[in-house]
Amino acid sequence: MTVRHPxxxxxxxxxxxxxxxxxxxxxxxMASTLAEHLTVGDVLLDLAAASxxxxxxxxxxxxxxxxxxxxxxxxxxxxxxxxxGSSALGHGVAxxxxxxxxxxRMYVLFIRLAAPIPFDAPDGLPVSELLVLLVPKQATExxxxxxxxxxxxxxxxxLRQRLRLxxxxxxxxxxxxxxxxxxxxxxx
Amino acid sequence: xxTDLCVGIAARHDVLEIAALSPDGSMTQTSFPASRLGLTxxxxxxxxxxxxxxLAVSGVAAPSLALALENESGSATFIVSSSIAPQAKALARxxxxxx
Numbered sequence: 001m002t003v004r005h006p007x008x009x010x011x012x013x014x015x016x017x018x019x020x021x022x023x024x025x026x027x028x029x030m031a032s033t034l035a036e037h038l039t040v041g042d043v044l045l046d047l048a049a050a051s052x053x054x055x056x057x058x059x060x061x062x063x064x065x066x067x068x069x070x071x072x073x074x075x076x077x078x079x080x081x082x083x084x085g086s087s088a089l090g091h092g093v094a095x096x097x098x099x100x101x102x103x104x105r106m107y108v109l110f111i112r113l114a115a116p117i118p119f120d121a122p123d124g125l126p127v128s129e130l131l132v133l134l135v136p137k138q139a140t141e142x143x144x145x146x147x148x149x150x151x152x153x154x155x156x157x158x159l160r161q162r163l164r165l166x167x168x169x170x171x172x173x174x175x176x177x178x179x180x181x182x183x184x185x186x187x188x
Numbered sequence: 189x190x191t192d193l194c195v196g197i198a199a200r201h202d203v204l205e206i207a208a209l210s211p212d213g214s215m216t217q218t219s220f221p222a223s224r225l226g227l228t229x230x231x232x233x234x235x236x237x238x239x240x241x242x243l244a245v246s247g248v249a250a251p252s253l254a255l256a257l258e259n260e261s262g263s264a265t266f267i268v269s270s271s272i273a274p275q276a277k278a279l280a281r282x283x284x285x286x287x
Binding site for chain 1: 192202206208210216218219220221223224225226228229230231232233235236259260
């Protein structure tokens with residue numbers, strides 16, 4: 001004879017639900033746009049650039065080499081956006097952004113410069129970490145979410161410090177993805 | 189002038205609730221910290237749209253927030269009473285109808 005404890009009866013539906021769809025139960029309330037688009041190959045550490053123009057040219061070169069996107073188009077888009085006003089957030093961080101005509105999807109690059117460069121930041125500090133966002137013309141939703149996520153990330157002083165201590169691109173990408181998922185939970 | 193984006197901003201004490209309404213009618217919502225960093229990031233986002241965006245702002249310190257955003261982005265900006273449109277989505281719709 002099998003004796004069934006009432007607690008077992010109650011727990012069975014919940015157990016079934018958890019086993020059937022654990023990812024649904026554990027998934028964050030909102031997927032991270034940043035984590036979705038950031039790849040290890042787009043984390044560039046210790047990039048040498050003496051000025052914003054140098055930096056944007058290097059981003060263009062990377063995009064052309066990696067994705068076949070026009071180097072001039074990317075660099076020109078970033079320079080044009082920067083002429084409207086500095087993309088520096090403060091705390092040594094900037095979020096240069098360009099809407100790229102021939103981009104078929106959104107690209108996110110994290111760059112740590114070999115040496116900080118002047119960026120007309122609101123706090124006057126030179127910039128050494130950048131999150132570069134390249135978005136297609138029609139991408140308002142993801143564009144907005146990326147900015148919100150990036151702001152949440154870089155508002156965290158501990159995360160900024162940890163980013164500066166990372167030795168390789170994999171560590172940086174993992175830290176940013178973890179931070180982005182945590183930030184999304186806060187945004188939701 | 190063609191409006192590419194209508195944005196509603198409901199300013200609370202610790203957060204700026206944002207809703208963006210695209211020309212295709214899709215609405216998206218998020219939030220930024222109500223700090224200098226959050227305001228700077230919001231200006232960076234709006235700078236990509238410039239004068240083709242329309243903003244409606246309500247809530248805490250709405251006049252100074254609206255002024256800061258309009259000066260920086262060149263977007264047409266409206267200050268709205270919280271009793272008329274308290275939520276970011278309603279503010280984005282308000283900005284759309286002022287066109």
